[in-house]
Amino acid sequence: xxxxxxxxxxxxxxxxxxxxxxxxxxxxxxxxxxxxxxxxxxxxxxxxxxxxxxxxxxxxxxxxxxxxxxxxxxxxxxxxxxxxxxxxxxxxxxxxxxxxxxxxxxxxxxxxxxxxxxxxxxxxxxxxxxxxxxxxxxxxxxxxxxxxxxxxxxxxxxxxxxxxxxxxxxxxxxxxxxxxxxxxxxxxxxxxxxxxxxxxxxxxxxxxxxxxxxxxxxxxxxxxxxxxxxxxxxxxxxxxxxxxxxxxxxxxxxxxxxxxxxxxxxxxxxxxxxxxxxxxxxxxxxxxxxxxxxxxxxxxxxxxxxxxxxxxxxxxxxxxxxxxxxxxxxxxxxxxxxxxxxxxxxxxxxxxxxxxxxxxxxxxxxxxxxxxxxxxxxxxxxxxxxxxxxxxxxxxxxxxxxxxxxxxxxxxxxxxxxxxxxxxxxxxxxxxxxxxxxxxxxx
Amino acid sequence: xxxxxxxxxxxxxxxxxxxxxxxxxxxxxxxxxxxxxxxxxxxxxxxxxxxxxxxxxxxxxxxxxxxxxxxxxxxxxxxxxxxxxxxxxxxxxxxxxxxxxxxxxxxxxxxxxxxxxxxxxxxxxxxxxxxxxxxxxxxxxxxxxxxxxxxxxxxxxxxxxxxxxxxxxxxxxxxxxxxxxxxxxxxxxxxxxxxxxxxxxxxxxxxxxxxxxxxxxxxxxxxxxxxxxxxxxxxxxxxxxxxxxxxxxxxxxxxxxxxxxxxxxxxxxxxxxxxxxxxxxxxxxxxxxxxxxxxxxxxxxxxxxxxxxxxxxxxxxxxxxxxxxxxxxxxxxxxxxxxxxxxxxxxxxxxxxxxxxxxxxxxxxxxxxxxxxxxxxxxxxxxxxxxxxxxxxxxxxxxxxxxxxxxxxxxxxxxxxxxxxxxxxxxxxxxxxxxxxxxxxxx
Numbered sequence: 001x002x003x004x005x006x007x008x009x010x011x012x013x014x015x016x017x018x019x020x021x022x023x024x025x026x027x028x029x030x031x032x033x034x035x036x037x038x039x040x041x042x043x044x045x046x047x048x049x050x051x052x053x054x055x056x057x058x059x060x061x062x063x064x065x066x067x068x069x070x071x072x073x074x075x076x077x078x079x080x081x082x083x084x085x086x087x088x089x090x091x092x093x094x095x096x097x098x099x100x101x102x103x104x105x106x107x108x109x110x111x112x113x114x115x116x117x118x119x120x121x122x123x124x125x126x127x128x129x130x131x132x133x134x135x136x137x138x139x140x141x142x143x144x145x146x147x148x149x150x151x152x153x154x155x156x157x158x159x160x161x162x163x164x165x166x167x168x169x170x171x172x173x174x175x176x177x178x179x180x181x182x183x184x185x186x187x188x189x190x191x192x193x194x195x196x197x198x199x200x201x202x203x204x205x206x207x208x209x210x211x212x213x214x215x216x217x218x219x220x221x222x223x224x225x226x227x228x229x230x231x232x233x234x235x236x237x238x239x240x241x242x243x244x245x246x247x248x249x250x251x252x253x254x255x256x257x258x259x260x261x262x263x264x265x266x267x268x269x270x271x272x273x274x275x276x277x278x279x280x281x282x283x284x285x286x287x288x289x290x291x292x293x294x295x296x297x298x299x300x301x302x303x304x305x306x307x308x309x310x311x312x313x314x315x316x317x318x319x320x321x322x323x324x325x326x327x328x329x330x331x332x333x334x335x336x337x338x339x340x341x342x343x344x345x346x347x348x349x350x351x352x353x354x355x356x357x358x359x360x361x362x363x364x365x366x367x368x369x370x371x372x373x374x375x376x377x378x379x380x381x382x383x384x385x386x387x388x389x390x391x392x393x394x395x396x397x398x399x400x401x402x403x404x405x406x407x408x409x410x411x412x413x414x415x416x417x418x419x420x421x422x423x424x425x426x427x428x429x430x431x432x433x434x435x436x437x438x439x440x441x442x443x
Numbered sequence: 444x445x446x447x448x449x450x451x452x453x454x455x456x457x458x459x460x461x462x463x464x465x466x467x468x469x470x471x472x473x474x475x476x477x478x479x480x481x482x483x484x485x486x487x488x489x490x491x492x493x494x495x496x497x498x499x500x501x502x503x504x505x506x507x508x509x510x511x512x513x514x515x516x517x518x519x520x521x522x523x524x525x526x527x528x529x530x531x532x533x534x535x536x537x538x539x540x541x542x543x544x545x546x547x548x549x550x551x552x553x554x555x556x557x558x559x560x561x562x563x564x565x566x567x568x569x570x571x572x573x574x575x576x577x578x579x580x581x582x583x584x585x586x587x588x589x590x591x592x593x594x595x596x597x598x599x600x601x602x603x604x605x606x607x608x609x610x611x612x613x614x615x616x617x618x619x620x621x622x623x624x625x626x627x628x629x630x631x632x633x634x635x636x637x638x639x640x641x642x643x644x645x646x647x648x649x650x651x652x653x654x655x656x657x658x659x660x661x662x663x664x665x666x667x668x669x670x671x672x673x674x675x676x677x678x679x680x681x682x683x684x685x686x687x688x689x690x691x692x693x694x695x696x697x698x699x700x701x702x703x704x705x706x707x708x709x710x711x712x713x714x715x716x717x718x719x720x721x722x723x724x725x726x727x728x729x730x731x732x733x734x735x736x737x738x739x740x741x742x743x744x745x746x747x748x749x750x751x752x753x754x755x756x757x758x759x760x761x762x763x764x765x766x767x768x769x770x771x772x773x774x775x776x777x778x779x780x781x782x783x784x785x786x787x788x789x790x791x792x793x794x795x796x797x798x799x800x801x802x803x804x805x806x807x808x809x810x811x812x813x814x815x816x817x818x819x820x821x822x823x824x825x826x827x828x829x830x831x832x833x834x835x836x837x838x839x840x841x842x843x844x845x846x847x848x849x850x851x852x853x854x855x856x857x858x859x860x861x862x863x864x865x866x867x868x869x870x871x872x873x874x875x876x877x878x879x880x881x882x883x884x885x886x
Contacts, residue, residue: 083848083850084861085861085864085865086860086861086862086863086864086865087853087857087860087861088857088860089787089811089860089864090787090808090810090811120848278799279799281799300788303788303789303791303792304788304791306795307795307796307803308795308796308797308798308799308801309792309797309798332784332864332865333864333865341775342785342788344532344533345743345746345747345785346746346792348746348747349746349752349789349792349797350797350798352749352750352751353750353751353797354751354752354792354793354796354797354803354804355751355752355793355804356721356722356724356751358751358797358801360750360797361797361798365533367533368532368533405526405563407526410530414530414531417529417530417531417532418527418528418529418530419529420529421528421529421532421775421776422528422529422775422776424867424868424869425867425869426867426868426869
């Protein structure tokens with residue numbers, strides 16, 4: 001049953017190199033939260049379908065200054081780090097972790113604190129146009145469940161991981177799993193509790209197997225988490241070769257590259273989403289392709305902590321799955337708009353080089369169309385969710401954005417690019433998740 | 444005479460490496476638009492001064508969630524390019540110029556068009572917290588004067604250049620000065636007309652000698668413009684070694700580097716502001732230091748067109764003058780907040796390198812404190828204007844920004860960094876120029 005219809009100029013990703021423009025499309029949404037049908041204005045059935053929907057008072061005609069595109073998919077958010085977004089980014093990684101991040105994450109054994117932060121964060125992400133998020137939580141089950149509750153209450157589609165971290169050499173004593181057994185058992189309990197909490201809710205967050213990263217985990221924990229992922233057929237999230245340090249750590253401890261370590265423990269599946277990957281060697285990239293594991297490209301965070309710029313264009317051309325992530329708080333911004341703009345600009349820097357002596361790496365540049373793909377369909381594919389497109393059969397997760405400026409002579413492609421460069425939270429009129437408007441600045 | 448006083452937590456740049464925090468400072472503004480006195484809460488005279496101002500009903504106590512810092516100084520805006528901000532950034536420079544930029548700039552012989560665009564642009568810049576702008580106009584005197592009118596009406600401090608471009612090899616026939624003589628004569632006429640237009644107005648824009656860049660100008664035009672700059676003791680703006688192409692062009696035509704060409708024609712003065720400079724050789728950087736000429740660092744634009752990342756930290760350490768510019772529309776964003784964040788992130792990329800083989804250039808990283816300096820005091824010094832600080836004697840050009848989040852445990856330095864990373868136009872409560880509130884979202 002159609003419950004709602006929007007009429008307006010829409011943009012939707014077709015693939016990494018193409019965006020489709022659908023002027024005055026009729027977008028019909030059904031009671032299951034899906035897009036039932038997208039009818040272009042030129043379709044012979046358009047007038048009749050529009051009239052039928054109008055008779056039922058289901059149609060919302062967007063003003064001429066508004067456009068529609070899919071909600072964004074954020075593949076990498078450390079929910080507990082939100083209060084420190086923008087802090088300590090000029091500190092060395094060790095200071096960032098030990099003086100800021102670990103003490104902050106440890107605070108989530110206080111459920112009232114967790115509730116306050118997670119309420120704020122979920123609202124913030126939605127108000128930036130993000131409609132699906134892959135979250136790292138903390139080691140605290142109650143706080144992680146509170147994050148899930150906030151997502152369901154405010155209408156954010158989510159997948160949430162209880163972080164596992166038991167290696168005493170790389171974690172502080174005040175914030176650590178007591179043992180490998182406890183890391184795995186607590187993860188398994190969280191899976192059941194989250195499923196119970198979300199029962200009957202269409203926005204029930206998916207549980208995600210979440211070894212923090214290889215350095216934080218013992219061999220036994222990594223192996224146990226790999227087994228859980230297969231047993232429950234769940235997504236996996238972790239970091240891979242994020243920095244020179246992380247890349248070298250795996251070599252020193254295992255005599256293998258970071259990606260190969262994950263593979264060894266059964267953690268490179270087609271449901272795995274690996275953050276960063278700036279230091280992956282070509283053979284590691286090939287291994288990810290072979291396994292169907294996706295990369296979460298976090299351009300802002302990588303500038304601070306990645307020791308390099310991810311070769312996005314090369315990875316996409318080779319067939320790797322890639323989406324986009326804010327990496328709060330390695331990245332300061334909760335906005336995927338900010339991140340897609342950085343993705344384009346940094347790809348250009350990779351292409352052209354940095355110093356006057358440096359010729360760069362030709363072929364590294366990505367277009368805004370590609371960045372849009374990363375923030376929508378690329379992320380959707382990584383999570384195997386039917387979102388990220390304005391298309392029949394997709395879940396109705398959408399953004400309605402206003403164009404503050406009148407540019408009569410512009411082509412649809414130019415308008416798309418300009419809006420991708422200019423849109424901020426201020427320009428969002430509606431954010432729609434599962435067919436429901438969850439952020440409403442339409443007035 | 445004190446006409447207005449603000450009380451609130453303020454931040455002000457001290458130098459490129461230091462920002463001062465002034466909790467609950469009393470900022471008294473006089474009838475000449477200047478800050479008469481800044482009294483810290485700890486000052487023995489604070490209570491008496493505050494009471495005296497309160498008795499006269501002059502005091503505005505800012506809410507606890509608001510902070511004050513100086514308005515930003517944008518050293519590089521092509522005003523006519525505003526309608527294409529965000530367009531064609533993935534096109535080669537030639538296509539960007541010939542298919543987009545020159546046809547657009549040529550349209551400003553239509554004064555109604557100019558008025559519409561310049562009204563919108565001046566409002567947009569103010570609403571992003573920018574209070575002083577160094578503008579390139581077009582070759583059209585009437586349109587340039589309209590830009591000046593908009594600045595005075597809306598309250599934006601500005602310096603404006605009538606663009607000179609007479610070289611038939613590098614400019615299109617529909618948008619070019621008829622001759623070198625005309626390029627110089629039209630510039631001189633503009634100087635007088637602008638002075639006349641601004642007579643008696645405290646925000647009268649300063650005229651600026653503006654050869655577009657070396658390739659656009661004949662030798663005779665460059666020489667004539669250099670003479671005008673000295674004759675009228677005026678600021679100069681142009682581009683310098685913006686890209687590999689521009690850098691090589693000067694070598695091919697003159698057998699000299701771009702900076703040396705400008706110097707040869709008397710265009711490297713201590714009042715010169717040179718945009719970009721990414722390809723400057725060390726000897727060019729030294730020449731700029733010797734002449735006291737400033738660089739407008741345009742980090743976003745440079746990512747697209749600069750073929751490199753400006754070594755800001757190295758330049759500041761060596762004693763070069765540097766400020767910040769949006770370079771609309773080589774840069775897509777009218778916000779110096781966006782640009783200062785890119786300045787920090789890109790300095791980090793320069794520091795760490797791009798590829799897995801590339802070790803980067805140690806010592807290139809700038810802090811947010813340095814980026815804040817570039818956007819405030821650095822720009823003020825480049826223009827020799829007493830702005831960019833919350834300090835007695837400075838013109839009262841200020842921003843009042845709200846902090847949407849409550850972070851009780853944060854240090855003042857952490858709060859400063861977080862706000863610099865999170866502030867957008869949405870968070871601006873007031874923009875004050877010359878003591879008057881020109882953007883008011885205080886309610």
